[in-house]
Amino acid sequence: MHNLEHLLIFIRVAEMHSFSRAAESMGIQKGRASTVVRQLEDELGVRLLHRTTRSVQLTEDGRSFQERAREVLTQFDELQSMFAEDGVALRGRLRVDLPTELARTTIVPALPAFMDAYPALELEVSSTDRQVDLVEEGFDCVLRLGPIGDQTLIARPLGRLRMVNVASPAYLARHGTPRSLAELRRQGHCMIHYNQTLGAKPYGWEYPDGDGYATLPLPGALHVNSVQTYEATCLAGIGLIQAALAGIGRHLESGALVEILPKLRPEPLDVSLVVAHRRNLSRRVRIFMKWIEEVLAPYLD
Numbered sequence: 001m002h003n004l005e006h007l008l009i010f011i012r013v014a015e016m017h018s019f020s021r022a023a024e025s026m027g028i029q030k031g032r033a034s035t036v037v038r039q040l041e042d043e044l045g046v047r048l049l050h051r052t053t054r055s056v057q058l059t060e061d062g063r064s065f066q067e068r069a070r071e072v073l074t075q076f077d078e079l080q081s082m083f084a085e086d087g088v089a090l091r092g093r094l095r096v097d098l099p100t101e102l103a104r105t106t107i108v109p110a111l112p113a114f115m116d117a118y119p120a121l122e123l124e125v126s127s128t129d130r131q132v133d134l135v136e137e138g139f140d141c142v143l144r145l146g147p148i149g150d151q152t153l154i155a156r157p158l159g160r161l162r163m164v165n166v167a168s169p170a171y172l173a174r175h176g177t178p179r180s181l182a183e184l185r186r187q188g189h190c191m192i193h194y195n196q197t198l199g200a201k202p203y204g205w206e207y208p209d210g211d212g213y214a215t216l217p218l219p220g221a222l223h224v225n226s227v228q229t230y231e232a233t234c235l236a237g238i239g240l241i242q243a244a245l246a247g248i249g250r251h252l253e254s255g256a257l258v259e260i261l262p263k264l265r266p267e268p269l270d271v272s273l274v275v276a277h278r279r280n281l282s283r284r285v286r287i288f289m290k291w292i293e294e295v296l297a298p299y300l301d
Helices: 002-016 019-026 030-044 060-080 100-117 169-175 181-186 227-235 245-254 283-299
Strands: 049-051 056-058 092-098 121-127 141-145 154-161 163-167 205-209 212-216 241-244 258-260 269-275
Touching: 002 019, 002 030, 002 056, 002 060, 019 030, 056 060, 092 100, 092 283, 100 121, 100 141, 100 227, 100 245, 100 283, 141 283, 154 283, 163 169, 163 245, 169 258, 181 212, 227 241, 227 245, 241 245, 245 283, 269 283
Parallel strands: 092 121, 092 141
Antiparallel strands: 049 056, 141 269, 154 269, 163 241, 163 258, 205 212
């Protein structure tokens, strides 16, 4: 067990390219991480890491050792769970990143049942709408909406998240309820512009067009870079938004928001579970990925 812990520390340092960040993520002292890696190098008789004042990089021997170390840890994880019940067997730390609104409205409410089923599992959940670096930041698994971007990552597509056009009843009482794209313009409607980078060009109002999708420029005096603020501005009656049904479905059920133009919904968002490596996924990662897929299934096309 002691040697396995050393492997875990080495892998985390190698993935995060930093002794201090790796130590912080594991709740240990930086000096301990440095000592463990140095002891491994002494025992193996090779240098595993290139150390500079700015970063830590794997040597060729380090890359080979890291790959085999992952295999050893995965095999040990499987060995531990061979004869135990699922709720007892799944143990260790699992670090995941989730989109903020999807986490808040859909995934976190379902978490109690998952944690009850696996009480020995230590779960670290990050919620952000930026594209995190799985390797640098030490994530085991990431739920990502839209394009993956980094082709070196391994993506498991889950489906497409249904999107809807919505407004508040108060807003519609002032401006009217549009029943066509022409009425969106004629009635003087405005939309809330969402972009993670303030000042970027607005996306426009997306709608089906033939075999694809097009955008209609609509005015909007308010630009936001937070999904939560985007939703709040719509609830406040400031403008129209296009959002994932999973996130705002509860507001449609309560009547706080109303769907408009249901036949002109925007393009669904691709939903993927992303990991850094295809091989040697731990059992806890595989089980968590399967659970996420079940939780999101009702909202996916």
